[in-house]
Amino acid sequence: MSERIRRACGRYQIEMLASGVVYAGVLIGAKLSAKSIDEPATVLLLALAPIAPLAYGFYAFARYYFIMDERERRIAADAAALTLMFMIVSLLTIGFLRLFGVISFEPDLVLSAAGAILFWGLARIVIASRR
């Protein structure tokens, strides 16, 4: 690996780990704090608080995306395309099943987003192993 990419990769991994830890901490803290707070403005702030570390994580990835080499970028982009298709098919399937009254289960948006990130990570591993 070239020195430039190695340095960028190291920085990306540290930033993603840090944003993940902060995200989990903020999410747990905000959820616990929200139980004892009734003021709408404060609850709104607590609800949006986990977005900040998450956004930083995406920013770190976006920066790394434009530094990584063309093959790695292609793998990340292909995995994102697969994830998009998977999410559309999954959500439409659940949506139609609900529409026709087969199920009453409502997909959780937070879990759906986490599932998409997990699927994208797995897709990257599978695609990379084939290229």
Added chain:
Amino acid sequence: MENRLKELRGERGWSQGDLAERLDVSRQTVNSLERGKYDPSLPLAFKIASVFGLPIEKIFTPAKGE
């Protein structure tokens, strides 16, 4: 597409890491190129040609049936 990357790298006594450094790509990408699993973009193909000091067509050839 077929290529002579492994052969040319071997002639120069370079490791995959050495070639990756020269091309500014990851070692995994060099490995992928050598195994023919990944076809490089035109700019990367030109860079490879420049690193080996050879014309592109002396390094990359269409695979049989292409």
